[in-house]
Every structure is written in structure tokens, then in C-alpha cells.
Amino acid sequence: MNNLHILEKMNIPLFRQDLISWFEKEQRDLPWRKDKNPYKVWVSEIMLQQTRVDTVIPFFNRFMEWFPTLEELAEADEEKVLKAWEGLGYYSRVRNLQSAVREVAAEYNGVVPDTLEAISKLKGVGPYTAGAILSIAYGKPEPAVDGNVMRVLSRILLIEEDIAKPRTRKTFEEAVRRLIDETHTSSFNQALMELGAMICTPGTPACLLCPVREHCEAFAEGVQSRLPVKNQQKKTRDVPIAAAVISNSRNEILIRKRPSKGLLANLWEFPNYEVHASVATKRESFRQQFQEQLQVIPQLGEHLISIDHTFSHLVWKMEVFLGKAEEVSENIMNSHQMKWVAESEVEGYAFPVSHQKIWKAYQLLKSQSTNQR
């Protein structure tokens, strides 16, 4: 019933040899490939989810400096862990990682489990990550099917299922189970991904450089450029936001912690509100909602910056103002997870990229006004 009939006419031993030989010779020198420490493999796989290698490298190196061992990550403050992830995106990844690491420390004596059943129960470890850790760190013959693997194998095996559909991953897992070299599971799985990243790329694959093109059905048919089949994703929607950098008479800055669930969970931000359609201006919308929430009237000053920030599924259309406020009651501050912090301490907190831009604009404005004096 599936589309794996091409496997029956493949020379699988030769395919393995061609693929692994290429990988052993051409693989990139990446920091998480220096050894097969399961903790390091785990961290790298979480960071690499939906994220480019070049983006991950500096984050991985710093993360290993801050949290060199599983135990040190388990014992770290969440604030510091989020700061280590600041700018990397998909922040629930690192909260799930620390939660899972704590479970490993407590329940498995600090040893990352080496069975599919146990490792799959850990928070943030799905089918791909489970297979990646087991095959790379422990030499287990488990498939690790990511976007690269689906693209590569859709071409080699001429599979035309829509890779955007979750169920399709099972087809490729079955293909890998039949193809994998059980004596070189780490190199085999990584080679499929490396090939997808370096040669068998989405737009125009470099088939003339491909070590396995003689095994590739799509190349033989000349149809590699229209594979894999993938439907388009939905468009983003705009969310109008009014924000402000609010200071008090002691030159402290008002920040607040975002809710523990949802977008940018547990990160810090400058006070901001979604603008209702009924309000004439974003400045007025901020003033109204700030006053309603904190029982204090803010003195809003000049416009600081406009920022359009695109997420995977929505766009913040932000207008940011300067402002001053005083005497917010402590109860209200606490109930909204707000606090005043000295300007020199702001950067100690983990902010989403959009709010890092706000802070940079604020500091630039201050430095300019200082220079003019």
C-alpha cells in the first residue's frame, strides 16, 4: 500500500556504503560532533529543531559553558536557562528540556535513558529527537526522520506523499528501518541529514555532487526539483500592539513577566497591550489600558520606534512610546508580575527579540540626547 516499492530494486548495501563514506569524508566540523556525550547530543538536537546549524553553533557553545553537565542544567535557575536561550526562539523547548533533565537526574541517576520507551516519555522528546539521541549517542538502529530525511528519501524513493502531513513521517520511518546500517547508526542517520543540508537542498539540489545519485529514482526520472510534495502554510495575521518604555523618578524601568503558557512564555517584556479596533490611536489605547490595569495615569511622551515583528503564525505591528509613571501599588505590581529595575539591570532579563529592539532604540535615544549636552 505504501510507496516503498523502489526499495526492492535498490542495492541497499552499496547505498549505505556510498552515503556513509561521503559523510565520513565531507561532514562539517560541528561542536556537538566532538564526542557522543548523550547530554550534549540531546541539547544539540533540541536547539536544532526548526533552527539552522549556523544559528545554533554560538548558542550551543555558550550553553555548554554555562551548563557543562546534565546535573548543572538540572540545578540551574530557570531565569538563567531562559537567558541562555534568548534569541533562539521556541522557548518552550528549553523549559521542557530542563524539566526533562531534572527527571533524568532524579529518576535515572543522571543517565539519559537508552530505550525508545523511556526516552520518548521525556518532555520535548518526540519521535525525531528520540531516534536521533538513540542512534547518535547509543548506536541504536532507530530512525530519526526530520525535514531533511523526508526530502532526501522522497527523492531517492520517489515518494509523493505530502510531507506537511504528520502521518507521512511514518512512511519515511519505515523506509529508514529498511535502509539503516545497524553497525553505523550514528553516521547513517546524520549522513541523511547532512546530505539534505549540503547537497539535496530544497530549491535546486546539487545532484552532480551527490554521492548517492545513482541510487536516486527522482534523479533518474529528472523530477528531483518537484519533490518533496509539500502544501503551503497558512498566512500570518496582524496583531496591533501599543507598547511603552516606562520610567519612574528614580530612573528605573518598568518590565513584566509574560504568562507561563503560550507565546514567549515566561520571558520579560515592556508593558504593552493589544489595541482594540475602537480606539483612535495606539498611544490612547496604551494610556487607557495601562490606567485600567495599574490604577495609575502614565505620562506618555514621544514616539520611540515602530516595529513589525513576524512570528511563524502572526505579526506584531508595534508602536512604542516613552512614558513616565509613579506609585503603582505593590499588590497590583505583583499581580501582574511587574517590577521596576535599574537601567543597568534590564539586560539581565530574557526578552524576546522584538523587545530587545525596543531597549536598543531606547538606549540609542538616551546616548544621543546625552551627547547633545
Place this chain on the structure above:
DNA sequence: TACCCGTGGCT
């Protein structure tokens, strides 16, 4: 299943 969840580079 469909949607939520970030960011930055590329074409």
C-alpha cells in the same frame, strides 16, 4: 487533525 510556538537567512 490543525493549530500553536520564534527567529533569521535566502530567493
Place this chain on the structure above:
DNA sequence: TAGCCAAGGGT
């Protein structure tokens, strides 16, 4: 340039 894309998982 506006989308597309990148070593996915949770709900």
C-alpha cells in the same frame, strides 16, 4: 519583496 524555509513537539 513577501513568502519560503530550517536537525519538531505539544495540545
